[in-house]
Amino acid sequence: MSIEPIAGRYLTAEIAGRRQRIYFEEAGQGRPVLCLHTAGADTRQWRHILNDAEITASNRIIAFDMPWHGKSLPPEGFQTEEYLLTTEVYMETVLKVAETLGLDRPVLAGCSMGGRIALQLAAQAPERFSGFIAIEASDFQPAWYDIDWFHRPDAHGGEMGAALVSTNISPFAPEAERWNTLWMFMSSGPGVFRGDLSFYTRDESLTGRLNDIDTARTPVHLIVGAYDFTCTPEDAARTAAAIPGATLSVMEELGHFPMSEHPAGFRPFFVEGLGKMPGMDRIAAE
Incomplete structure (x- = not known):
């Protein structure tokens, strides 16, 4: 029997x-590292x-769980509206969480849509962070799928989302962690995955801002799965x-959800990324 060191609060x-009432989890001490989950998922990743x-x-x-995700409830009146995430609200959410928690220029680490918004913040609010780790992130990704399949009256959105997610998990991922990852999407709220993907697949505003990122001021490291x-x-x-000045590492045996689908495979790459950020003590990669 054991009790994990993770503490959860609101x-x-x-x-x-x-x-907005937002759920967050934390563990450890020292330099703050604020971590962002993927579309349709939550902090369990x-x-x-x-x-x-x-x-x-x-x-x-x-x-932390974005509003509408995990243990963070939607705002009052959500039942009368359609959830569609925007770049502006996403950035404001990340900045407001960091401010409310009193974080002094944390490292920002995000995966997928979290990696995209990390790059947006690197371009538009670099003074608020000490560095950026963008995982499975790029300037723009148009959808190769119909996002409306994830919120229909004749299909279970969570199971449809998990079916999409399963195609982006590496065959090297341990079976238990593959299914743990899929469960997060199966249990997503109605329309939430679709609302996130609306941001991820339709917002092209980052493409014109990459040159604004000053890595001499705040380093940027990208990590991507093969x-x-x-x-x-x-x-x-x-x-x-x-x-x-940005750096990039390719994880040869990982997919789109590395910290969740294959934790042991992801760890050395995340440690490497942390090592490129300011104020880092050496951590063993293995």
């Missing part, structure tokens, strides 16, 4: 003029990093090449 903040004693010995790892065909290594390489 914060309340006003975002886009509305009161980061549980292995939060439980890593070597990483948390010198890093305060914090992950088995990711939503954000391919070529997509990540194209994006990294457009950011002067």
